[in-house]
Amino acid sequence: MLDLESIQAVLAEPLVAQALCLTAEVALATLAIHLVAGLALGYALAQRGWFGRGWVDALVTLPLVFPPVATGFVLLLLLGRRGLVGSWLGEHWAIEVVFSFWGVLIASVLAGLPLVVKPIQSALEAVSGRLAEAARVLGKGELEIFLRVLLPNIRGALVAGLVLGLGRSLGEVGITLMLGGNVGGRTTTVSLEIYNAVSGGEFERAAALSLVLGLVSLGLFAVLKRLGAV
Template identity: 75%
Template sequence: MNDPLGELAALFGEPDVIHSLRLTAEVALATLALHLLAGLALGYVLSRPRWLGRGLLDGLVTLPLVFPPVATGFLLLLLLGRHGPLGAWLSEEWAVEVVFSFWGVLIASFVAGLPLVVKPVQSALENVSGRLAEAARVLGKGETEIFLRVLLPNVSGALAAGLALGLGRSLGEVGITLMLGGNVAGRTTTVSLEIFNAVGSGEFERAALLSLLIGLVSLALFAMLRRLRAL
């Protein structure tokens, strides 16, 4: 590998790599939007103390952190597969096939990074919501206004850091994606799966170049995270 940058640039001309880059970018952007919405909603709900079902929801959100990715993917496959309870309904009612499709890759990316977004937001809201929210209620503010104008500005740093961590985790996701996306060349193969495939076929230089590419993106996310923590 005499010229890593030159060989890395040459990879961009390969159809499979172009597709994996495009798919990874599309999934990353969609995941970021979903993490933003779900991270705020779940973080807020879980920060509220003592309500029925809170422990179950907290456990489901945390599960991808403590459960092996392949096992998590298998559980999702049972749920979202063509003969699964939710997958069959989506197929029959909406003609949506999750497994071996873009939606499977997106769900894998979303699930993998979700705990890293929700937990910082939940912790930040638990620290500030009580005193600030009560003071706002005394002043006659509604719950929506309290959330948007009081709580959200105080957890924006935690939210941004969680989004960066969640996106970084999603970019490197392999196990869940293998189960739901199926690693179909030219269809559901992300950059991380291209690295996995290259190693499996003995193309170590190709794997190293793709690892360099995704490593540069990860370093950029790390730098962004450090700047956000300094704010």
């Protein structure tokens, strides 16, 4: 039976503590990247008529419709030590993506990015035309229009996207398995620890970790929603 004592025992395990720290670091980095990339891509996709828009839209949406393990495999071929991008990163920047923090971060960002971009894109398409045109008539520049006119009007969509994206990223397993490799103490997130516990028949351990991850997720969501309501 799951109780406070058993939860404390699970959290005291070194591998679990490392997984919690890694998950927290990845979640915060993912949130920052989602904020910047989500706004940039959402704004770009809300503008119609530019060359390559359809391809960018398809690439952003792909993680929603493509199986996570298959997505991870494609990324492994690209970012692996012998991959087209991975070999270049290793040769010129001494960066190894696979089986590293960077692999886990990339998996987290890509898993949740579509859920951030799409609400922002839809909100901008709904408000950008009339509000932006009115601001231009008043002599405002494009950056000022975005920061002072459009951004306040899409705050709800932005927060909703960040909440959805973070939730998807925290639960990511398939892409992370491929890029991070599930190396205990290095690239194992809390979600992967739950996966490992279930695979090993340690259901009480899995339940304790699921409860902790759920509470952390609810706390982060509450903070984001509070920010969106201010």
